[in-house]
Amino acid sequence: MKPFTKLEAKAAPLPFASVDTDQLIPARFMKRSRSEGYGQYLLHDMRFDSEGKPISDFPLNAPQREGSEILVARRNFGAGSSREAAVYALVDYGFRCVIAPSFGDIFASNSVNNGLLPARVSEEDAEELLSLLENGHESVFVDLENCEIRVANHVFGFEIEPVWRTKLLNGWDDLDLTASYAADIARYVESDREQHPWLQQLPG
Template sequence: MRPFKTLDAKAAPLPFASVDTDQLIPARFMKRSRSEGYGQYLLYDMRFDGEGNPIEDFPLNDPARAGAEILVGRRNFGAGSSREAAVYALVDYGFRCVIAPSFGDIFASNSVNNGLLPAQVTEEDAETILSLLENGQNRAFVDLETCEIRLANHVFRFEIEPVWRTKLLNGWDDLDLTASYADDIARYVVSDRELHPWLQEIPASV
């Protein structure tokens, strides 16, 4: 994965609470191959009407938000089923960061494993950010090293699990994270052999 340190990008408001994974990508699109890209199906039933026409006042259909890499929502973002395809849809659409007061646990974990930053802010700060975006601001700066979001003349703090922060900063998946402890693991193996020789594997007879 690409390391995530800072991001200076367009931001789009999504002023809804409890946007769930079925809304992020409706189940009927999950039969398609990931190689086709899931971005076009992101929030499909919210972005388009029954005839497949864009809903003009939906935030992501605003030309001014085209190319946005930061999405700002309300509480309980990514609730619902554990489908990782919801994160694929966000990433394939171009988002690298979602800002919200709270996230579905599995959604947040899946996000980190796909290089998407789930930045948790207070409800008050989320409302302030949404208000700024809805009143003309369209860019934000996210700094994962300091855990800060800068927008207009405001600075907002966000929270993220320390191990998730480490993975994103380094562009690591779970295997990379484990490999980073290779020296510690090797020392433990040597120490354990000395402390518990009776637990070690007995060589096969020649």
């Protein structure tokens, strides 16, 4: 997985609260192979009308938002079911960071495991970020090392669980994280062997 340290990229506003995983990727598209890429189905029923035509005033359909890698939304982003495909859709679309005041717990965990940064900001900062994007600013700088977001001369702090931050900074999955403690594990095994020799397997 690609490490996430700093990212300067175009950002798209999504001024809605409680965007759930069924909205992020409707269940009917989950029968398709991941190898096709799920990006085209991201927010499908919000982006397109009943005839499959793009809804002109939906934020992600604006020409200036094409190629955005950062998404700014309101609270409770990724609520609902535990479907990891919701994260796949965001990642396959091109997003590397979602900024919001709060996230669905399972969604946030799935995000980190797929290299997507869920950056928690205050409600007030989320509203200011949305306002900046909607009033002409396009580029956002995200610094995971210092947990800061910058837009022009505006600086916002964000929060993320420390272990998630470590995984993203290093590009680690759960196995990589466990492997990083290999020396500690080896010391424990040796200590346990010395303290409890009767628990060790007898030679066959």
